[in-house]
Amino acid sequence: MPSTGYIVSALVIVAGITFALRAVPFAFLGRLRSSHVTAFLSQHMPAGIMVILVIYLLRGVDVTTSPYGLTEATGIAVTAGLYLWRRNVLLSIFAGTAAYVLLLHFLPAAHG
Structure with missing residues (x-):
């Protein structure tokens, strides 16, 4: 036993x-806010991340069998x-998820 x-x-x-890992970013916060790279990333990364997530979602979809990726x-x-239409992220995500789940349960061949 040590x-x-x-142990102390x-x-x-x-x-x-x-503590250092949590505090260090705040030391550079001023420089990050005025950085052109940070401004570029904050403008373009959300769309890029969404594209990656959609591709990840669709990687296993079999479009050769019923329901052909309809869900x-x-x-x-x-x-x-x-x-x-509404420019509301939460509304669109919840409604899209609900539509997917409803179709998944009501289309007979969607269960794989």
Whole structure:
């Protein structure tokens, strides 16, 4: 069993590293706000992340058998359509998910 001093020193080191990892970003916050790279990323990354998530979602869709990706396509269409119409992210995500789940349960071949 490790000595008390060893355990205390390990806890102090872990606490120090945890504190530093949480505090260091605030030290650079001023520089990050005025950075052109940060401005570019904040403008373009949300769309990029959404594209990656949609591709990840669709990677396993089999369009050669019934329902031919209808559930996924409907969910995406409802989400995109509602967002373009209302500009409300939460509403579009919830409605698109609800449309997907409802079709998943009511289309007989959608269960795979």
